[in-house]
Structure formats: structure tokens, C-alpha cells
Amino acid sequence: MGVTVVVAALPRMLADLQGSPTQAGLLVPAYAVGFGGLLLLGARLGDARGPRRVLLAGLAVFALGSVLCAVAPAVSWLVAGRLLQGVAAAISIPNALVLLIGATEPGRSRNRALAAWNATGGLAGASGLLVGGLVTDSLGWRVIFWATLAATAVLALAIVRLVGPADARTATSLNAGSVVLQVVSVSALVAAANAFGSSWLAAGLLAVLAIALVPALVVRERSTASPLIPPGIWRRHGTAGGVIGSFGITATTSTFVVITTLWFQDARGLGPGAAGLMILPFSFAVVLGAALAARLVKRGARLVLVVGLILIGLGALGVVLEPEIPVTVVALVLSGFGNGIGAVAAYTLGTDVPAEEQASAAGLLNTAAQLGTAVMVALGVGIATAVGPGVDHTSGWLTVAATAAAVTAATLATRRRTAAAPPAADSAAPPTTAPATPPDADSEAAVPGCRRR
Incomplete structure (x- = not known):
């Protein structure tokens, strides 16, 4: 929600603080640069210092960024605060995922945990557009940041109370x-x-x-x-597919939601709050898809990922062919469902690594996801505005469909490469308690054992 909650509030922020167009151009990508740029470092810090400790430190930095934004007397303070929030998110997110995976066992329990992770993320990201608009209209944009400060404090207290101290870690140079x-x-x-x-x-x-x-x-x-990314992680059968899929799912759905939100306002004359309400079917479909994905990935995570990407592409093409509100709502549902099942499948593939590589895998997956949002939303909007006067929404939707097709092809290519050249056994991998029968490379049975922390 930290990514999208300020989108609807941006015009009011700039007007209240008398910001210039140049400052607006800095405010938009500040969070994305801090988030996407430091995710791998955040994961590596978790490896070296322990995920619980680093997660709490990240929440403290996020609180500081929230205060800077809430009291900002000028746009420059907002830019600095949003950058700090992005850095804090990069420190926090991969270590939260490591703690989640460490508390589950391979199999249905872990799949359900990953489904919950992706469902809450997708729901928060899409609903942030609505929440930000409603709060800004009723209480003012500064309340957004005071609310995130309060939420950060609650999260920190919950982690201290519910998550036990981490195991002792060997000091590792960065x-x-x-x-x-x-x-x-x-x-x-x-x-x-x-x-x-x-x-x-x-x-x-x-x-x-x-x-x-x-x-x-x-x-x-x-x-x-002391590499930033353990070299052995790329030999795991699902790493490349998971990273590519994680990029593609967020690249397509984030761009689709943004372009469609603009279409509701530009072409149908809806206000920010009403346009946000129209996005809710996407959010509910994300939750439904993620809930079902915990069972679907048993048939093969890579197959589920491809199906999710195809659904997203079909939704974008549907709106291109028939840009009417009923068709758009159906397309949002298809896209949301594809996001829900595809994101869980990508994370299932990408976290199929030994326990000591979990933080790095989480960092890679989240870096890919944030790059998908930050890069493709900007490109999609840029293409839509470069084609002609105003926003050419059709060009934006076509960009989504083309991206979905390209990522689907790349995901299938990683499958063929894995089948042609299976990786050698890694002596560093911990023993697994899975049955002796040969597992499907994309099924939950292939997930190595993960030590509880």
C-alpha cells in the first residue's frame, strides 16, 4: 500500500506545498528507486544480522520517513521522506518473507502462507488507490502518513511479541x-x-x-x-522462472490497473474515489486467485504461472477490442485472478532453495517485482502519452498484452533450459525429509526442507 496510497493524493500535495513540475517528477519515482535499488542489500543484511532484527530496523526507518512526509513544509521533504520509506521497504520486505517461510514446512502449509502473502500484497496495492483518494478528500493527505506511522508501531510491537529471537549468525562482510x-x-x-x-x-x-x-x-x-547473490542460487531449477514471473506479474497488472484508472477518469468522467471503487473487483479477484493457488501449484507451479500471465494478457486484449465498462470490469477480474495465481506460483518457484539462500531468493523475487512495477508502469504511461494528445489508453493496454506475451515466452524458455540441463546436486543444500520418489520439478514436493528459525 505504501507504493500506491499516495497516487490519488499527489495533486493535492503539490498544490498545498506549491510544488513545481520538476519536483513532481522526483516525487513519483523516489519510493521506487529506494525500494527497487536496495532490496538485495536488505536481503543480504538479513543473512548477516538476522531477519527479525533487520525487519525491525526497517520499520524504524519507515516510521522516520512517515514523519518527514507528515510534517513536510516543502516538496523536498516529501521526496526525502518517500525515498526513506522506499529504503525501509527494501530492508523489511525480504526479511518478512524469510520469517514467514521459516515458520512453515514444505507442502500445503507453505503454499497457503505464500498465498496469504501475495493476497494481502495484491489487495493492499490495489486498494491503496481507493484509500488514498478517500482519506485525502475527507481528512487531508497528511493523515495518510500519520496513519502509516501508527501502523508501523503496531507492526513492530506485533513482531517483538510474536516472532522469537533469531538464531546466532556468523558475521558476514557486505x-x-x-x-x-x-x-x-x-x-x-x-x-x-x-x-x-x-x-x-x-x-x-x-x-x-x-x-x-x-x-x-x-x-x-x-x-x-562475499557476493551479493549466492552463486549457487541460479542453479536451482525454479530461480530464473520465479524471478521472470515475479517481474512479469507486477509489470502487467500494475500497468493495467494504472492505465485503467486513468481511463475511468479521462474517458468516463469518474472522480478519483469512484475510479478507485471500480478497481475493487481486481483486488477481490487477487485474493480469490491467491487462495486457490495454494492448491493449483500442486499441478506444477510453472504451469500455473503461465496460465496467470495468459489471463492477464487476455484481459488487456479484451478492453482493447471493446472499451466499455462491463468488459473492463470483467478484464479487471481476469487480470486480478491471473495476478493471484501467478504471483503465488512465481514465489513458489523462486523460493525453492535451501534455508541459507531464502533471504537472497526473497530479495531477488521482490527486486524483480518492484522493477516490474516501477519500470513498466512508467513505460506504459509514457507510451500512452507519447502516441498522441492526452492519454492513448489503447496503447497502454496493448503494452500490457505484449509484456504478458513476452514474459510467458521467457518463462517457458526457462522450463526448456532446465529440462535440457538439470543442475548438479549442491552439497551445501540441507537434507530433506521428502519421500524418496522423484518429485516434479515444479511441484511442492520439490521444495527443499527449511529450518525453523
Whole structure:
């Protein structure tokens, strides 16, 4: 909800603080840059210091960012506060997922936990558009940040009370060089996507910078004794598919929801609150899909992921062919259901790793998800505004359908690659208590045992 709750409040914020268009351009991607850029570092900190401790530290930083935003006398304070909130989210999210997985056993229990994780995330993200609009209209936008401060305090108290102290951890050095390269490359990519609609030259230069830093990061990771991402994690059968799927699910559904929200306001004359209400079918479908996914992934997580992506693409194409409110509501339901089942399947694939790699896997999955939102929403809106005067919603929806098709093809390609070259056994993996029968590579039986923390 931290990502979307301020969207409807942005015009009021800028008007109250007399912000300029340039400052608005900084305010929008500030959270995304902090969130997407530091997720892997947040996961690595959890490996080194313990997920419970790092999660509590992340909540403290989020509280500080909320206070900065709530008392902001100028837009620059809002930008700083949103950046801090994004950094705090990056520190918190992967370690929350590690604690969740560590409290479950492989099988139905873990699938249900992942379903609940993705259902609450999808519901909060979509409902943030509605909540932000209603709160801003009735109580003022500053109440949003005071409410997040109160919520942060409640969460911290709950974690202290309900989550036991972590096991003792061996001190691990953090690779500063890899961290800097990764943060700068991800930040440049997010900034390039956000600059696309206003300056193609700036977007191109930032994209070149992001791409140019990738080889340097790969070389650095291979040559260091303490890599940011454990090298063995890429040999796991589901890592690549899970990461690609996590990117694709958020890239398509976030863009679809944003473009459709704009369409409700631009083409149908609805206000922010009413447009937010029209998005609720998407939120309910996310919850339903996530709840059913816990059972569906038994038939193969990769298959469920592909089905989810296809449903999202079909929903976007349906609105392109018949842009009417009844069709749009059906498309939102299809997209939400695809999000629910696809996100659970992607996380099931991506977390199919030994216990010592759980934090890094969570960091990769969440980095991919946040990049999907930050990059593709900006590109989708940029394409829709670049085609002609105003917003060409059809171009935005076509972008969603094309992205869903491309990610589906990439996910199927990782399946073929895995089948052609199965990874060698990893001696570092902990023993599993699963039956001796050969598991399906995409089923829950393939999930390694996870130690309780």
C-alpha cells in the first residue's frame, strides 16, 4: 500500500506545498528507486544480522520517513521522506518473507502462507488507490502518513511479541562494491523508465548507464568472496522462472490497473474515489486467485504461472477490442485472478532453495517485482502519452498484452533450459525429509526442507 496510497493524493500535495513540475517528477519515482535499488542489500543484511532484527530496523526507518512526509513544509521533504520509506521497504520486505517461510514446512502449509502473502500484497496495492483518494478528500493527505506511522508501531510491537529471537549468525562482510553497482544500475533503470515520457534523450542515456554497469556487476560478483547473490542460487531449477514471473506479474497488472484508472477518469468522467471503487473487483479477484493457488501449484507451479500471465494478457486484449465498462470490469477480474495465481506460483518457484539462500531468493523475487512495477508502469504511461494528445489508453493496454506475451515466452524458455540441463546436486543444500520418489520439478514436493528459525 505504501507504493500506491499516495497516487490519488499527489495533486493535492503539490498544490498545498506549491510544488513545481520538476519536483513532481522526483516525487513519483523516489519510493521506487529506494525500494527497487536496495532490496538485495536488505536481503543480504538479513543473512548477516538476522531477519527479525533487520525487519525491525526497517520499520524504524519507515516510521522516520512517515514523519518527514507528515510534517513536510516543502516538496523536498516529501521526496526525502518517500525515498526513506522506499529504503525501509527494501530492508523489511525480504526479511518478512524469510520469517514467514521459516515458520512453515514444505507442502500445503507453505503454499497457503505464500498465498496469504501475495493476497494481502495484491489487495493492499490495489486498494491503496481507493484509500488514498478517500482519506485525502475527507481528512487531508497528511493523515495518510500519520496513519502509516501508527501502523508501523503496531507492526513492530506485533513482531517483538510474536516472532522469537533469531538464531546466532556468523558475521558476514557486505560487499560494498557490488552494492554500489547494483543500486546505481537499478536506480538508473527506474529513472530511465520515468524519464521516457518527458525526455527520450535522458531516458536513453540512463538506460545505457544501467546496461553498461551490468557486466561490471557480474565480474565483481564472480571475483569476490562475499557476493551479493549466492552463486549457487541460479542453479536451482525454479530461480530464473520465479524471478521472470515475479517481474512479469507486477509489470502487467500494475500497468493495467494504472492505465485503467486513468481511463475511468479521462474517458468516463469518474472522480478519483469512484475510479478507485471500480478497481475493487481486481483486488477481490487477487485474493480469490491467491487462495486457490495454494492448491493449483500442486499441478506444477510453472504451469500455473503461465496460465496467470495468459489471463492477464487476455484481459488487456479484451478492453482493447471493446472499451466499455462491463468488459473492463470483467478484464479487471481476469487480470486480478491471473495476478493471484501467478504471483503465488512465481514465489513458489523462486523460493525453492535451501534455508541459507531464502533471504537472497526473497530479495531477488521482490527486486524483480518492484522493477516490474516501477519500470513498466512508467513505460506504459509514457507510451500512452507519447502516441498522441492526452492519454492513448489503447496503447497502454496493448503494452500490457505484449509484456504478458513476452514474459510467458521467457518463462517457458526457462522450463526448456532446465529440462535440457538439470543442475548438479549442491552439497551445501540441507537434507530433506521428502519421500524418496522423484518429485516434479515444479511441484511442492520439490521444495527443499527449511529450518525453523
